[in-house]
């Protein structure tokens with residue numbers, strides 16, 4: 464993970480879509496102006512507030528998984544209006560939605576993939592038919608309140624936006640025509656989908672949502688996402704990357720330091736001989752991988768599911 468180079472920017476077909484959305488999200492929020500400029504705006508806010516109460520009620524009765532997709536569709540559409548400028552997610556009612564119902568870590572049986580089971584949510588965009596799949600965890604351990612669920616939903620929607628940009632940029636399948644652009648996407652999306660694109664957009668979505676609803680608390684799991692990406696790739700990015708991704712007015716430097724710490728810790732726990740086959744791309748970048756597992760056949764596979772805020776393994780609960 465590192466910031467895009469000038470050459471990469473020149474071949475980037477997804478970044479310009481994200482740039483445009485980020486520019487819009489950075490416009491200081493003024494409810495009167497936003498309402499005046501978008502006839503759907505006021506309705507969208509009311510929808511989120513109404514469904515927030517409804518979700519809270521389901522959670523209190525511990526029957527969140529009984530909430531139907533038809534009840535949630537207006538919420539996703541409203542979030543699309545408020546945070547994504549109604550781009551790329553118009554067919555929300557066609558999404559394949561389901562609740563994840565695995566209750567708690569101790570219920571995962573031996574041999575089961577706990578990391579896969581114990582996620583807050585995941586999404587998938589099928590590049591052939593464009594079908595979007597969304598799964599959200601229904602247990603209160605993962606979503607103890609409506610704001611927690613909204614955070615996961617927005618997290619997954621950031622992925623949906625990015626993979627729709629990928630589709631628009633005709634990067635679903637690697638060809639001789641899109642080779643350079645494909646490589647740029649691969650790098651900036653990251654191995655787990657929580658690379659530069661995700662972190663950049665998720666921060667602005669988080670800020671906008673908090674502004675609209677006068678909150679400080681919506682959490683898209685940006686730190687966990689960056690940490691996950693670090694651990695999966697074995698690459699600990701340089702501080703310039705973290706500073707740009709996290710270094711805003713909030714205690715970003717502290718987050719950056721925590722990510723570095725987590726990566727270093729991982730190195731000592733799982734990589735007893737980190738020098739072996741180390742491939743240091745950036746002199747400030749610490750490579751933690753044992754092997755370079757770049758998939759040469761990438762491009763024909765479907766876009767992988769991406770976990771949201773992973774809770775296993777976490778030792779600093």
Ligand SMILES: [Zn+2]
Pocket residue numbers: 618619622656657688769770771772
């Ligand atoms: Zn994710």
